[in-house]
Amino acid sequence: PKKAIIIGAGIAGIATAIRLAVKGFEVEVFEANSCPGGKLSEIKQNGFRFDAGPSLFTMPQYVDELFALAGEKPNASFTYQKLSMVCRYFYPDGTKVDAFNETNAFAAEISKKTSDQPGAIKKYLENSKRIYQITNHVFLKKSLHRLSTYLSFKTLKSVLRLTQIDAFRSMHKANHAFFTDKKMVQYADRFATYNGSNPFKAPATLNVIPHLEQHFGAYFPDGGMYQITLSLVELAERLGVKFHYNSPIEKIVLEKNSVKGVKIVERGFVSADIVISNSDVYFTYKKLLSEYPKLLPKRILRQERSSSALIFYWGIKKQFRQLDLHNIFFSEDYQKEFEHIWQQKSISDDPTIYLNISSKYEKKDAPEGCENWFTMINVPSNQGQNWDKLIAEARKDIIQKLSKALGEDIGELIVCESILDPRSIESKTFSYQGSLYGTSSNSQFAAFLRHSNKSSKIKNLFFCGGSVHPGGGIPLALLSAKIVSDWIGK
Ligand code: FAD
Numbered sequence: 001p002k003k004a005i006i007i008g009a010g011i012a013g014i015a016t017a018i019r020l021a022v023k024g025f026e027v028e029v030f031e032a033n034s035c036p037g038g039k040l041s042e043i044k045q046n047g048f049r050f051d052a053g054p055s056l057f058t059m060p061q062y063v064d065e066l067f068a069l070a071g072e073k074p075n076a077s078f079t080y081q082k083l084s085m086v087c088r089y090f091y092p093d094g095t096k097v098d099a100f101n102e103t104n105a106f107a108a109e110i111s112k113k114t115s116d117q118p119g120a121i122k123k124y125l126e127n128s129k130r131i132y133q134i135t136n137h138v139f140l141k142k143s144l145h146r147l148s149t150y151l152s153f154k155t156l157k158s159v160l161r162l163t164q165i166d167a168f169r170s171m172h173k174a175n176h177a178f179f180t181d182k183k184m185v186q187y188a189d190r191f192a193t194y195n196g197s198n199p200f201k202a203p204a205t206l207n208v209i210p211h212l213e214q215h216f217g218a219y220f221p222d223g224g225m226y227q228i229t230l231s232l233v234e235l236a237e238r239l240g241v242k243f244h245y246n247s248p249i250e251k252i253v254l255e256k257n258s259v260k261g262v263k264i265v266e267r268g269f270v271s272a273d274i275v276i277s278n279s280d281v282y283f284t285y286k287k288l289l290s291e292y293p294k295l296l297p298k299r300i301l302r303q304e305r306s307s308s309a310l311i312f313y314w315g316i317k318k319q320f321r322q323l324d325l326h327n328i329f330f331s332e333d334y335q336k337e338f339e340h341i342w343q344q345k346s347i348s349d350d351p352t353i354y355l356n357i358s359s360k361y362e363k364k365d366a367p368e369g370c371e372n373w374f375t376m377i378n379v380p381s382n383q384g385q386n387w388d389k390l391i392a393e394a395r396k397d398i399i400q401k402l403s404k405a406l407g408e409d410i411g412e413l414i415v416c417e418s419i420l421d422p423r424s425i426e427s428k429t430f431s432y433q434g435s436l437y438g439t440s441s442n443s444q445f446a447a448f449l450r451h452s453n454k455s456s457k458i459k460n461l462f463f464c465g466g467s468v469h470p471g472g473g474i475p476l477a478l479l480s481a482k483i484v485s486d487w488i489g490k
Pocket residue numbers: 007008009010011012013030031032033036037038039040052053054055056057058247248249250278279280288309311425428429430431436437464465466467471472473474475477
């Protein structure tokens with residue numbers, strides 16, 4: 001059989017390994033870290049377990065599909081439950097809005113808690129559905145870099161309907177047209193952060209995102225998010241894929257612009273017929289292909305990166321009945337917050353806080369009477385800021401804000417703490433500038449400017465993962481694996 005080497009055991013690398021093993025390839029995955037998952041990994045401390053990165057699970061069908069492809073029953077080794085309440089929103093004036101998955105219940109909640117009518121959210125979600133229907137086939141499931149994509153009738157239809165997908169105004173502007181209440185505009189603007197973008201700049205096409213969450217639903221994997229990684233690694237192993245941990249690849253070896261294999265630290269050369277990089281595309285070129293500067297896609301690598309995150313993983317010695325699995329504590333001034341992130345490359349003193357508590361669903365994740373708090377704010381990507389200072393200030397602001405909202409001194413309740421910031425995201429997962437989702441989607445051309453899943457200059461080199469087409473986030477990273485494997489063929 002032909003041999004495929006995959007650089008990195010991120011979720012897209014694992015999914016690509018499964019797809020190629022099913023096709024009959026001999027597959028080996030080399031991972032720099034001591035465990036699989038990349039951003040989708042876990043942290044354990046003092047009896048608490050935390051999912052390190054992603055916490056919102058959408059489009060589980062793309063995971064199920066991998067089990068089905070391998071001839072296994074999707075619900076045999078990986079299970080999850082659908083959330084009836086997607087997220088609880090806390091506003092600075094004390095209003096609490098529960099985003100129920102069921103549209104009528106959500107609409108009723110909105111008309112009770114805000115000045116918007118139930119019809120507003122329905123119209124907004126219908127618009128989201130329409131954008132999804134026009135874009136999903138082309139922008140998400142196909143390569144935008146293959147002629148065959150453009151030769152299909154469906155694609156041409158999509159590309160010609162750019163006005164209908166709202167590509168020419170900002171998300172914020174569009175949301176102002178859907179809602180009159182500032183609270184609802186803020187709710188809708190937040191979806192830009194799902195791929196690390198700025199709602200005041202990003203095209204309103206990103207209003208496709210709420211459709212994924214409200215229509216297809218939000219889920220919680222039994223055992224926590226890390227089960228997605230673990231169960232897929234086990235599936236890959238059952239298919240014969242070999243995983244090598246603590247095995248950083250230092251070079252992709254070429255001969256006459258064709259891939260010959262890779263060079264692994266302390267191990268040397270390993271040959272391969274094809275190589276798929278799940279490493280950030282920036283570092284793939286800058287480090288693994290540094291001997292070939294002429295092959296560098298300069299324009300693509302110069303693009304603006306998505307935002308990053310600052311996360312405090314707190315063991316909390318108390319349980320809060322007023323909190324749910326996903327909680328958002330909004331800022332007073334959203335525009336100011338994004339100006340801090342995108343113009344000043346800094347952190348506002350009133351950041352919107354995302355608080356995820358997996359122990360609400362998975363009791364084992366925290367000792368009795370306690371909760372595991374994943375407390376995250378959006379921050380700029382790493383450009384050499386004074387992070388120690390910014391983190392100390394943000395920690396103080398976050399504790400103060402949560403203490404006020406919950407009527408309790410949160411600082412007193414923290415029994416253990418770990419921190420992840422743009423620097424450590426960069427060093428632990430090799431993501432350029434610690435960006436969470438590769439390049440940002442702050443321009444309407446972003447979808448076309450992402451790097452292709454196949455190199456146009458190097459034969460038999462492919463790319464998967466959140467830094468290339470179709471984009472960041474678990475569902476899109478999984479789709480990148482599908483595009484790569486379709487491209488590689490039999
Ligand atoms: P990555 O996770 O980036 O992993 C790449 C892997 O390759 C790493 O393990 C790295 O060690 C390895 N590697 C790199 N270079 C080499 C080399 N030279 N040799 C060997 N190994 C190498 N997505 C969602 O869907 N929902 C969310 O709620 C969500 N929240 C997030 C919150 C945070 C804090 C973060 C960090 C991300 C979040 N995301 C979320 C985004 C999501 O985690 C990513 O888009 C997705 O996990 C990216 O997967 P990937 O396959 O691109 O690989």
